[in-house]
Structure formats: structure tokens, C-alpha cells
Amino acid sequence: MVLYMIGLGLYDEKDITVRGLEAVKKCKRVYLEMYTAILMVSKEKLEAFFEKEVIEADRNFVELGCVDMIDAAKEEDVAFLVVGDPFCATTHSDLYLRCVESGVKVEVIHNASIVSAVGCCGLQVYRFGEIVSLPFFTEKWRPYSFYEKIKNNKDKGLHTLVLLDIKVKEPTEESLARGKQLDYMEPRYMRTHQAAEQLLEAEANLKQGVYDEATPCFGLVRVGTATQRVVSGMLKEFVGMDLGEPLHSFVICGEMHHIEEEMFKYHHHGK
Amino acid sequence: MVLYMIGLGLYDEKDITVRGLEAVKKCKRVYLEMYTAILMVSKEKLEAFFEKEVIEADRNFVELGCVDMIDAAKEEDVAFLVVGDPFCATTHSDLYLRCVESGVKVEVIHNASIVSAVGCCGLQVYRFGEIVSLPFFTEKWRPYSFYEKIKNNKDKGLHTLVLLDIKVKEPTEESLARGKQLDYMEPRYMRTHQAAEQLLEAEANLKQGVYDEATPCFGLVRVGTATQRVVSGMLKEFVGMDLGEPLHSFVICGEMHHIEEEMFKYHHHGK
Numbered sequence: 167m168v169l170y171m172i173g174l175g176l177y178d179e180k181d182i183t184v185r186g187l188e189a190v191k192k193c194k195r196v197y198l199e200m201y202t203a204i205l206m207v208s209k210e211k212l213e214a215f216f217e218k219e220v221i222e223a224d225r226n227f228v229e230l231g232c233v234d235m236i237d238a239a240k241e242e243d244v245a246f247l248v249v250g251d252p253f254c255a256t257t258h259s260d261l262y263l264r265c266v267e268s269g270v271k272v273e274v275i276h277n278a279s280i281v282s283a284v285g286c287c288g289l290q291v292y293r294f295g296e297i298v299s300l301p302f303f304t305e306k307w308r309p310y311s312f313y314e315k316i317k318n319n320k321d322k323g324l325h326t327l328v329l330l331d332i333k334v335k336e337p338t339e340e341s342l343a344r345g346k347q348l349d350y351m352e353p354r355y356m357r358t359h360q361a362a363e364q365l366l367e368a369e370a371n372l373k374q375g376v377y378d379e380a381t382p383c384f385g386l387v388r389v390g391t392a393t394q395r396v397v398s399g400m401l402k403e404f405v406g407m408d409l410g411e412p413l414h415s416f417v418i419c420g421e422m423h424h425i426e427e428e429m430f431k432y433h434h435h436g437k
Numbered sequence: 438m439v440l441y442m443i444g445l446g447l448y449d450e451k452d453i454t455v456r457g458l459e460a461v462k463k464c465k466r467v468y469l470e471m472y473t474a475i476l477m478v479s480k481e482k483l484e485a486f487f488e489k490e491v492i493e494a495d496r497n498f499v500e501l502g503c504v505d506m507i508d509a510a511k512e513e514d515v516a517f518l519v520v521g522d523p524f525c526a527t528t529h530s531d532l533y534l535r536c537v538e539s540g541v542k543v544e545v546i547h548n549a550s551i552v553s554a555v556g557c558c559g560l561q562v563y564r565f566g567e568i569v570s571l572p573f574f575t576e577k578w579r580p581y582s583f584y585e586k587i588k589n590n591k592d593k594g595l596h597t598l599v600l601l602d603i604k605v606k607e608p609t610e611e612s613l614a615r616g617k618q619l620d621y622m623e624p625r626y627m628r629t630h631q632a633a634e635q636l637l638e639a640e641a642n643l644k645q646g647v648y649d650e651a652t653p654c655f656g657l658v659r660v661g662t663a664t665q666r667v668v669s670g671m672l673k674e675f676v677g678m679d680l681g682e683p684l685h686s687f688v689i690c691g692e693m694h695h696i697e698e699e700m701f702k703y704h705h706h707g708k
Contacts, residue, residue: 173549175454175547175548176547177456179455180454180455180456180459181454181455181456181547182454182455183446183451183452183453183454183455183548183549184450184451184452184453184454184455184458185448185451185452187455188451250553251549251553251554251556252556253553253554253556253557253559253562254553254556254562259559259561259696259697259699259700260696262559262700263696263699263700263703266703274557274661275661276446276447276452276549276553276554276557276660276661277446277454277548277549278444278454278522278547278548278549278550278553279549279553279562281552281553281562282521282522282524282525282547282549282550282552282553283522283524283547285522285523285524285525286524286545286547288524288530288533290530291524291525291550291552291568292567292568292570292600293567294567294568295566295567296563296564296565296566296593296595297562297563297565299563315593318589318593322567322586322589324567329563389547390545390546390547425530425531425534426530428530428534429530429533429534432534432537
């Protein structure tokens with residue numbers, strides 16, 4: 167029997183591939199990974215489209231409970247759905263190894279991920295350096311480790327894809343202190359204006375001239391969805407710009423080639 | 438009217454997304470981009486699956502003839518199919534701009550690309566540096582420019598995805614000299630054993646100790662297809678290893694985290 171790890175792509179139920187849909191159709195159990203990314207469509211809509219129940223798998227599930235899923239996959243085909251591509255998050259390697267060690271065959275059905283779809287802004291995917299993650303700063307915790315990575319990319323003329331923090335199913339501090347039943351905070355998704363502020367704060371503090379207020383950037387908003395926006399501008403301009411609902415990603419441009427500059431101009435201020 | 442730029446993903450007709458398939462179904466004209474990547478399935482199979490004719494677009498088409506396609510898109514919906522993701526090759530930005538400048542709306546339907554699917558080997562996509570391309574060396578032309586880029590990645594502990602050269606629709610030198618009707622060479626696809634040889638040659642000549650015979654690497658073979666192989670080993674081991682039919686890609690590992698090492702061990706020699 168096979169455990170299918172199936173990418174759902176970037177947007178809604180129709181972004182699954184035909185191959186992925188066929189695999190879902192033949193599985194009795196269908197799990198949906200809900201902890202490393204957010205689904206842009208409701209679980210109910212997925213269920214209606216697949217004509218079967220979809221079981222939510224949160225972080226606890228994979229850390230503790232996926233034994234059930236792996237056991238099931240010894241008896242029957244099982245689908246494990248992942249937003250984007252199945253291998254763009256760490257824990258799925260972990261799950262993969264657990265499966266093969268248990269004698270369960272894994273088949274991966276790839277799909278689009280922001281890592282490749284970032285090309286929609288017009289910058290060449292071959293000219294990106296290391297991807298960085300930008301965490302929500304708190305009063306006490308303002309880590310600038312992304313800054314050095316952006317510097318390395320900039321030094322080589324490379325663009326940087328900046329993934330913006332997502333806080334989903336985070337327990338409240340009070341419920342953690344209490345210890346028993348955990349309460350969860352409202353989900354939070356960093357948006358481009360916050361990203362621009364935090365990036366400028368890091369530069370203001372570390373002062374290595376990696377980028378400045380005039381550095382050309384892209385805001386990528388709901389990539390692959392019907393309401394996608396690609397907006398280029400100077401870093402400073404993003405501070406005051408509300409680009410609407412999540413998910414947002416951000417790009418700091420390195421050296422741009424001719425055609426990249428044309429695309430930058432075309433997307434200026436999201437025109 | 439809309440010009441749909443639709444990613445076909447990595448393998449066969451079933452890797453198109455449901456959204457992509459719906460778009461194809463409503464277009465009278467369907468073009469297939471045949472010059473930056475190779476399709477792992479025949480055009481005829483695509484046509485049978487879509488139940489419509491598919492027009493081949495080669496390099497000349499996009500450089501000269503795509504005017505027809507853009508004109509058609511002013512009157513009716515048109516599909517432009519691209520292997521992998523539509524924005525993982527330069528010229529599609531160019532096409533995109535030509536369309537919007539002509540007043541044609543473009544809608545992009547993303548799909549998997551090797552750029553994100555490389556994660557299937559178990560290395561985290563966030564820990565890759567700049568992608569490099571490895572061209573076929575000729576007697577006189579042995580460019581080592583990839584070496585410096587691998588060095589930069591290695592210096593930061595990052596992995597490197599090495600895209601291997603593809604020669605498709607290359608005119609023969611004789612027919613170029615003759616000038617009129619061009620004859621084309623057989624398509625050629627670099628494989629991992631050739632990649633390993635060329636990489637070691639560059640190191641032997643430039644001697645900066647970027648990698649050596651014992652450097653851990655991955656060979657990625659026909660990723661996303663039914664006959665996919667993921668093989669890890671030392672760089673030297675790949676020289677004598679025949680991993681079969683194309684397409685091949687290669688990965689030079691940087692520093693590996695625990696789970697990455699586990700995946701490396703699991704894939705050792707393609708077990």
C-alpha cells in the first residue's frame with residue numbers, strides 16, 4: 167500500500183494536479199497538514215470537491231499521532247495533503263523516513279510552492295540566493311539573523327525571497343502557565359508593511375548598508391490566487407502600503423537584468 | 438480575453454492542475470513551449486488527454502512568431518503550456534510583457550518545478566544557495582563559472598542545485614555554415630556521471646578546495662516521474678554510475694542537519 171504525499175499548490179481545491187486528485191479518490195483516509203502553511207480555502211470546500219472526509223493533522227498529530235496514519239497505510243492507500251509542495255517543510259522528511267522505516271511505500275506528488283512561484287514577479291529564479299525567514303519581533307525578541315543572509319545574497323548581486331512569519335495554533339502564555347488545556351491565539355500572518363518596518367529596523371541597528379529605504383523590492387500577495395497582487399517599489403514605500411489579506415511574501419532585489427527591470431517597472435505600485 | 442500561461446509540472450499529462458486543465462478545455466488554441474525544457478510525454482498523448490490539437494512553439498516561435506498567438510488572445514482565450522512552472526525560464530517574462538503591452542490579460546497557473554521539487558531528496562529548500570547551470574564542455578569551451586558560485590554556497594554551508602545542460606534543436610555547424618535550411622542535432626541531455634566528471638575537472642584546475650571526490654552529493658533522476666530515482670553518494674562515486682535516461686539534476690551538499698543526514702543515508706546508492 168502507498169502513502170501519497172500530495173501537494174495542494176498555492177490556492178484552492180482546483181490547484182491539485184490531476185494525478186493528485188486521482189490518488190485522493192482512491193484513498194479511504196485523507197489527512198490534511200495544517201501546521202506549516204495555511205490553506206487559502208476551507209476544509210469543507212476540499213471535502214466537497216473530493217467527496218470525502220478530510221482529517222485535520224496539526225503539529226501534535228505529526229509529532230505524536232501519525233503512527234495511526236502510518237499503520238493505516240500498511241493496510242490501505244492513504245493520502246496526506248500538504249499546502250504547496252510536500253517537501254518544502256522539514257517535518258515531511260521526518261514523516262517520509264518514519265514511513266519507509268515502517269515498510270510503507272511513499273509516493274510524492276509535487277506541486278507549486280512559493281519557492282518557484284516567486285518567479286511570477288519577473289525576477290529569475292536562478293538569480294535568488296538563500297531564502298530567509300522573517301519572524302514577528304516581540305518586545306524582547308528581535309533577532310536580526312536574516313540580515314547577514316540578505317547581505318551575503320546582496321554581495322553576490324542575488325535577490326532574496328523573504329518568507330514572512332505565520333503564527334497558527336500558538337498557545338497563549340496564560341494557558342501554557344496553567345499547563346492543562348491549551349488555549350490558542352488568533353492566527354497571525356505577517357504582512358509586507360510589517361516586513362518593511364522590521365527590515366529597516368535591522369538596517370538602522372546593524373548599519374552595514376545591506377539595503378536602504380530606496381532598495382527595490384517586491385511585495386507578493388496571495389500568489390496563485392484569484393486576488394494575487396505583485397507590487398514593486400522602494401523598501402520605504404512598503405511601510406505605509408496596505409496590501410490586504412494574507413498570505414504575503416517579500417522580495418529584496420539584487421542586481422536586476424534588463425528584463426527584470428522591465429518587470430519591476432511594470433509592477434510598480436501594483437499597477 | 439486571457440492568455441493562460443499554464444505549468445505542466447514535471448512528468449506527464451496528469452501533472453497539470455485541475456485549474457490548468459479547465460483553462461485548456463476552454464481554449465481553442467493551445468500552444469506548447471518546447472525550447473527551454475523537455476516534455477517527458479509525447480505531444481500526442483497530451484493532445485489525446487486534452488482532446489484538442491496542441492501547437493508546438495519552439496525558440497523561433499517565441500522570438501519571431503508569437504505575434505500570432507498574442508493576436509489570437511485578443512479575440513479568444515489561448516493556452517500557452519510550459520513544462521514545469523511558467524516562470525522558471527526567462528523568456529516567459531518577455532512573453533508576459535509583450536502580452537500586457539498588447540492589452541492581453543495574462544493569467545499564470547503555477548506548477549511544480551525542479552527548483553522546489555529538489556526538496557524530495559530530503560535537503561531543505563531553505564538551505565540552498567544560488568542555483569548553477571553546468572554546460573556541456575567542448576574541446577575548446579570549458580567554462581568554470583559555476584565553480585565560484587558553488588564556492589559561495591559552500592562557504593555559507595549551503596547546498597547547490599546544479600541544473601544539467603540540455604541541447605535541444607541545436608543546428609549542426611555544417612548547416613549553420615551553409616546558411617539556408619538548418620539541420621538539427623540529436624537532442625543531448627547531460628547526465629550525472631558527466632556532471633561529476635566536469636565538476637571534478639573544474640576543481641582539479643582551479644584548486645580552491647571547494648569540493649573533492651568525497652563531497653556528498655545527490656543525483657536526481659526523472660524527478661516526479663514513475664521511474665524517479667534519488668541517489669546519494671560521494672562525488673567520485675557518480676563518475677562511474679549510470680543512472681539511466683534523462684532528465685538528471687545534481688546536488689552538491691553543504692552542511693547537513695540531522696534529518697538531512699538521515700535522508701542522505703537512506704538514499705545512499707539509490708537503495
